[in-house]
Amino acid sequence: MKSWTISLTHSVDYVKRMHELSIVANLFEILEEKAEESKAKKIVLVKLQVGTFSGVVPEFLETAFDIYKKETIASEAKLVIAKVPLKVQCQKCHAEIIKDDYVFICSECSSTELETISGTELLLEKLEMEV
């Protein structure tokens, strides 16, 4: 019988107590890659798009970013987060509705056939660098 344990307790990679920290770690992987491609000296601005239904708290992202940026190419970078509202389109009456209550029922025709247009994203939109 399989008896196998993987312990990540002492792995620096997994010292991430909230998932926002883990997301910021991913962000820095992308930042370093992009900076290298552009031969940037430093990154001065990082702009993210964070949907209100992304499962991520923007304030925690900011905290995590400030912890993480020290001694990186983005150590002086400003983080700008654009919050994207949850927007759905009804597949029956085609109404576009902005949702803030997470009730996936069309407020026009009561259909439950709604398609999410935006509000779940967690995107690195753009970067400003000094080259």
Add this chain to the structure above:
Amino acid sequence: MKKKEILVLEELLGSNKKIATEIRKKLEEKGILTINLLGSPGAGKTTLLERIAERLKTNYKMAVIEGDIETERDAERIRAKGIPAWQIITGGACHLEAKMIGKIFSEIPSDLDFLFIENVGNLVCPASYDLGENIRCVLLSTPEGDDKPKKYPKAFATSDCLIITKVDLIPSVPFDFKQAEKEALEINPKLKTFITSPLKGSGIDEVLDYFVDSLRRLRQENA
């Protein structure tokens, strides 16, 4: 010093999604149905898996990946049922990520029917991470209260089925099934609901019928 602006438009969880997609594809090719269980600590995820193991093991092969912040207790409980189990100890991380599943991928036997992943007990963070599963189940135990779907919408919105557990505690704990189901369906109209007591064994067969039917469909699609 020259300034340069570049448009990136890259998903921050893109690397997780990529690994999860690869895992799903490889498991589907082997005809394995993968199920990710989400729920609060103490919702009954491991007890549900124990009941599933007892009933599935005569006709099907299954294995379990357990995710916990500390201890190997859950994997030991599953192994005691004669089922292979791997324990991932995250050492603080509040969720499992696809790359953690990737680390043990080569150990997963090819002749499995079902691979269950029990996520770290948490109704928030695991919802953001695709692990390569075919079915995501969210557990809600009656003592947690019928008001939880709206409080933790992402877990309910991204799941395929809702398994209400600990119905044997009714009426000692107040829990309105209609209210819980209504809230959950408002968030996710496609959600299938099951009412169970993993401890007493009630409602488990209905959940298993759904899994077995999903396995059959997965194999038809990949035939």
